[in-house]
Amino acid sequence: MTDTGLDPMSGQEAQSMSGRPKGGPTWARRLGFDRFTGIYIWAIIIALFSIWTPETFLTKATLSGIISAQAITAILALGVLIALAAGQYDLSAAQAMGFGAVLCTWLLTKHAPIIIAILITLACCGAVGVSNALLITKVGINSFIATLGSSSILLAITELISNDQYLGPVPTTFQALAVTQRWSIPILLPYLIVLGTVIWAVLEHTPIGRRTYATGASIETARLVGVPTGRYVAISLVATSLCAGVAGILLAAQIGTVSSLIGPSYLLPVFAACFLGTTQFKPGRFNVGGTLLALFLLATGVKGLQLVGGQQWLTDAFNGVALLVAVGIAVVSERRRSDA
């Protein structure tokens, strides 16, 4: 295993941010500004839009709309989180999702049985993870560079499969995997909850998770204490690609028609959510709760702005401001605690 030099969270940084509070209790700490700013901001956003536009915001349609719009992004974000926890940037994740969506749709349009199409897609996406892992752990390429390269190769393969055409539609029975609703709750939510719970449990409550975090915090230190870092990096990259495959399959089912260009636009929101997530619940650590909170916080604000008729630039600005505000408050709060 090689030290990438571009680890998402250096050991010193992670140690500093994840340390327990040193200072005495203050009103800010008591209110949990160092760990729960996102929840406060989310509550404020919900309250604000509930007062502002109650007839449209406080509806089941809003809830289901936010879940439908974010669940797939969230699944991809959870995948990226695993790689980040192991100290690796997987820039190919979004394109792997696009690849999965196109491959699955292509197989279905060739009349492959749904289960076969899903299994082949997952296997191919898993292979992408294996390939990334080999490039990073065996060849020794920086994860940033390796996954950037594989993203480009994946785009090329996706273009070949799609023949640069829109593919679809997918069969209705396949679409039901993503568009079914019960009591106005999209079926995507249970998928997200199950996947999120599994990833949370593994990362937070198993030796595998602890070693993954140790690898991400300081790969050299982890190696010196006997953690087989290469193995954990590889596992995390394969897990990321598998999550991307799941997200791709669900994306194909949700929208029915896909092209080779569908993936890349998801990259920034996913990384933004993961980094914003590090300011929540467990400051300084990529964590499932923080990432999901970040995604749904931003989505709620954007939805509210959309419902009151905000222009496109406003939603973009909101995303940026919310990210900076949440991170800013958490960082200042953390620094204050350290100084005390």
Add this chain to the structure above:
Amino acid sequence: MRQRLRSTIAVSVGITVALLMSACSSSSSSNTPPNSGPSSSSASTSAIVAEAKQAVQKATNVQGQLALPVLSKAPAPGKTIGLITCGVPACQQNNQQAEQALKLLGWNFKPILSQFTPQSFQAAIETAVQDKVDGLIVDFFFPPSIVKAQLEAAKNAGIVVVATGVGQVEYGGDQPIQAVTQGQVGQQAIGKLQAQVIIADSNGNPGTVAYVRDPEVPFYVNLSDGFQAEMQKAGIKTSMVNVSQGDPTSQIVSQVVSFAQKTPSLRYITGGISEPLLTGVPQGLKGASITDVKIVGASPEQSDIQDIKNGTQLAAVDFDNDLAIWLSVYQLTAIIGGDPLAPDLRNPIGLHRVVTNSVAQTLTDDTLPPTPGIPDVFKAAWHIS
């Protein structure tokens, strides 16, 4: 340090308030207020409705509508034609059509790939100049001003340049661009036909109508201008839903569904192009339990035709990009061969088709057949037996 935390919070609150105030003020400017119904006299409205129905009827069956003047002589073989193209599906379709048309003429085809960056677009035209092609079809995904110098260089090198998918541009005479297909006039005609589909279906009283577009793409702006002009003629106001086509599909869908949620009077949604602007919108509306909104697609893919068949989509207007490319090749053959090109062929409106449920039901493989007249009308014009 406490002061710093307070400052952070104060700044945050300030920015948030500013954003929300912007949202308040922009809510009235970004989207036109919902329509309250036709305001023109009932006589003129019924004339517009009748015209719309006639136009839609005509566009559902364009058999025999394509006609071209026969050139004075058969084009000399062996010319090389470049096409500035891109990697998206629509561009690849253009490549196929250009290749077919040029093969009939015995001409060589040289596709030149450009990325979606101005520098790459400039470099692609420079490549065509270096390659000394005889003619060049430029699919404009950037304003012509970006490649002004390159087009001048092409003109100085004696390359005949024709444009497709371009907005407002000078052409003919001493200009570097000699002719245009799917130009501003053609794009506005597409928008007009989209409006006519809605006017005809609603008998001129469609409630609120939303047009989904990316305002940074001139093509969409021209389409929506044509749409809005026709709607205004009928006294119907249009609400523009501005999205960024670079955003994730789920975000675009969320924007459109949110607009539908906050606009209970909304009855029709249409947009610049079905994929990606309307991809997933039917499912999104269904998920939000909005069932009384009709979708009029644009440039339909297979999935759209299936949606039209099963009633999820009312209809779709086909831009006929294929015909635009064939017409570009025709323009090149005429100009290179020294034939005069009538004004309506230097910037033709095109032949746009409306795919309704009855049309879709006749399509066995859910794909539109080539425009009636391709390639026979062109072969006749080029003296090819």
